[in-house]
Amino acid sequence: MWTLWANAAWFRLAVISYNVLTAMKRLVLPPDMQTARPKRLRFLIFQQPGKLIHHARKTVLRLARTWNRFSNWKHAMEVLVLPAPA
8 A cells, every 4th residue: 555655656756847847948948958858958957066155145056167068058047037035
């Protein structure tokens, strides 16, 4: 019986992840990245080394490589609206 609940929870998590990824691809990514599969997005975007730094009421993402490497995210950062810090 526990296995059934675990499978149901895993399925729901997978559906939520798929929906969030699909929304991100349609709303934020440039047109050439909208047909990318999750594995490609994982290697190009999600597994990039970086560190969030909070300084002087600003949040900065310090990347381990140059910004040219992250040109895929330039459009996403311009479109994305971040909430004001509390």
